[in-house]
Amino acid sequence: MTTPAVPAPAANGRAPLLSLFSLGKDYATPVLDDVSLALQPGEVLALTGENGAGKSTLSKIICGLVQPTRGHMLLGEVPFHPGSRRNAEHVGVRMVMQELGLVSTLSVAENLLLERLPQRAGWLKRAELHALAVQQLAKIGMQGIDPAMPVAQLGIGQQQMVEIARNLQDDTRVLVLDEPTAMLTSRETSHLFEQIALLKARGVGVIYVSHRLEELQRIADRVAVLRDGRLVDVRPMAGVREAELVQRMVGRAVQEHGNRARRAAGPALLRARGLGRAQVVRDVDLDLHAGEIMGLAGLVGSGRTELVRLLFGADRADRGEITLYAGAAAPPGQVEPPTRRVAGNWRSPMQAIRAGIGLVTEDRKSQGLLLPQSIRVNATVSDLGAVSRAGWLQMAKERRITRRLVDTLRIRSQSGEQVVSTLSGGNQQKVVFARWLHRECKVLLLDEPTRGVDVGARADLYAELDRMTDAGKALLMVSSDLRELMIMCDRIGVMRAGRLVAVFERGHWSDQSLLAAAFGDAGVRPLPSPSSSAPTPAVQS
Template sequence: MHHATREANRGGAPPADELLALSGLTKSYATVVLEGVDFQLAGGEVHALVGENGAGKSTLARIIAGLTAPNGGVMRLKGRPYTPASRADAERQGVRMVMQELNLVATLTVAESIFIEHLPHRWGWIDYRKLHRDAEQALAQVGLADLDPATPIAALGVGRQQLVEIAAGLSRQCDLFILDEPTAALTDPEIERLFEQIAVLKARGVGLIYISHRLEEIKRIADRLSVLRDGRLVATAGAAELSLDEIVRLMVGREVGQAIRRAPAAPGGGVALKVVNLRGGPVRGVSFEARRGEILGFAGLMGAGRTETMRLIFGADRPDGGEIYLRGAAAPAKIREPRDAVRQGLALLTENRKEQGLLLPLPVRENISLANLRALGGPGGWLRRSAETAVAEQWVRRLRIRCHSVWQRVVELSGGNQQKVVIAKWLYRDCDILIFDEPTRGIDVGARFEIYQWLADLAGQGRAVLVVSSDLKELMTLCDRLVVMSAGRVAAAFQRDEWTQDKIMAAALSGHLAKPPTTAN
């Protein structure tokens, strides 16, 4: 193994108070994942890790956190040899990690999840009064003061689950805190609250490793950044020393075009999906229309009801009332379960790929074909394995999914490549009404614009594309129209030439100010 040649090293020297030092770190599975990586972190420093999906960022973080062992190299923590035998061992030595993939138990309450390792007790019984009091303080740190600590984890959306994970990490003392894609499912106000807590940790002398594909965030909060590409460290520099374009070039090894080629949606596109007074759970009387050939975006704060609305449309949850009309039909569609939705040409890429979008133990091949097995049926109904493999290999190439082969288990892929497998599954199904809930969550900057282009191409083919995203800039880049939800209702709808970031945020907050909703047409 040899050490990677640094392509940039501007202001990247570590401060004197070194907390963590890695030298020549290597890791291999079926192929080399990390090769000769050197990395340093100081106390009171935010050191960002960036790179494409599959570059090795999460693997490096997992090694530091004791979740997997390296094949070679040396680690030192506070000047002493560091070889954690497990995650618990790493935590005993002051190293904690909030992982990209949520690690919560659905049947536990919020309070139990935050303090699962040290539940307060008296005389052998859990002291729930103290547990809930402590949980309320931890939740307030991340902007969830309104959340009942007794709420089951299963009742929360992905965004709030992410904040509970972060609250759990912040509630425990540590010297080194690793955050792997912590803002992927968060909206701007929640991100601001997280950054406030990061500043508090820095002031206490805690060293932070911050992994994110949102480069603007990294430029804002990181002191230094290191770039990984194909398992090698290609650059370490002061975050202020590199431009965004330079960081992207170092990540991908080439220039990345960020212009989406697409003609604006034709104003006369027929109505593909019409939702009237949809109600259920937090969704309270939502109405809107989505037209063929357009990308319709859904903006709003966490808890606004965007994901819940899409689940009601898709039949994943049972509505209390309302109608859904497809392709101009006079009668409402009968969608009682997801199977009905798929048969009628709807697809839903869920925000929680791990639990709702993938069969993790199965290979890439079977996950891609899962929603369209009928197309691969042979005589007697038997599945044509060779055809399935050929289809999977085609989508792996088209979406640049990093895997050893289509026979590799999805659980072994990076989070971003798992997301690409879910997208491939629905693109292969060839539905004409596609709902994408956080489609670029955990996706690197190069792949993100590829996905933007695919969504634009789908709309250009006359399909209706609905996109839910917590990234307002993403929605403003992609969409022809925006629906803004607040407190379970549609608060406003904007054409592309009408919206501004201030108008969108004002609408997103309006439901909390008792303003009446409007209907999106």
């Protein structure tokens, strides 16, 4: 389909709600070029493309966070050139960003109503503030959240819901949602879609940026595809085949990961028994085996991330034991179990890393990256010994390793020296992943590893995970995307209220059974946990 040179009028002859004319943005090189597009009243326009294709840049231009190098916009029939996010919000153009904009030191209620706090004579009316916050939270199904709670105490998924609620204002005319469901479960996603339907009925235009193509087919009226900063396709969403859309996004064939047999798991490499911390993780028993991927599902706040943090030493366990065994290099299917306990109950992430454990964190911005540093520094910092001799960095070797990692993960960048903060969100996520590929850990913990990653890059990451399991590594993958877990995992555990309540083997799960376990359906009968399908290690002190 040919790309329209200028935005088309609405079918009823009225002007579009938002019109973009030949927008472009240059940094060191052009990142957006000659984009012309229209958003109609009451329309959901999906915006998709690979990481670095220009989606976030275009969204930020619309919402006043970035100024275009060329081109212009109309809001209705009025020239629209917001100089800041506040200017855009003043005329009803709002954005839920992929990187959250909450103030961590303020409460949930204060974040929700930061620009319209109810006051009298300069004093904050807290009772009214909390009542308004409860109404706002109810729109997205968060009635159980205390509005007085500091927002920093919420999980990243709950913070995402607060950010969405903050932008569901009555004066909104255009709402831009940048990967809004990346950290949400199906339940939270359904609440969001209900709100989008209400916005459409009010005539609000929604620009929905996402890599989850199954969501676009559920929610979008039209889809616009960006590639290398240019608009390559605009078409109605109805009838669009996923494979066709992927081809337009990446410009190349993408390996599909469909149904697969269960991998032949080797001996247990990591074992947790009775692991707990306060009430957030309660008495978890868990085995991770060489040559397999175990998934971890559950609702937001179920304790998935908290369990991963305990396994990595980022939080200190109150009770229970973690044990790491030798034998990470053993291939899958090995019948002789490892016999040597090498580490356990580490007190810090550094101890866990030295023992052979890595973590791809869910929050790359605050926990996963050195944003002012280069790709090279971020990718190799996990194992400086591999790129140094006698305490001196071997820069040539470091650059060579960085180039290999950049090529393997298809990180879109000018070079390994590019500062990480200037990369797109998805490419930043790949840099986090590159760090642990460089380290070659025995056990890799992955907390929402494909958050904000496009379909092409996701296929590359999946292939790398397959390579790791083929080499005898043990992987634990936390994901809010059940489809992803069912594609990649050999076993899926379900967390609820801090407990590991069920473990399903490949071939014995479904969307319904996983969701039933997450919601506490008493009729669910999971398989035993931990799995007894692999050899049990003989412990020697």
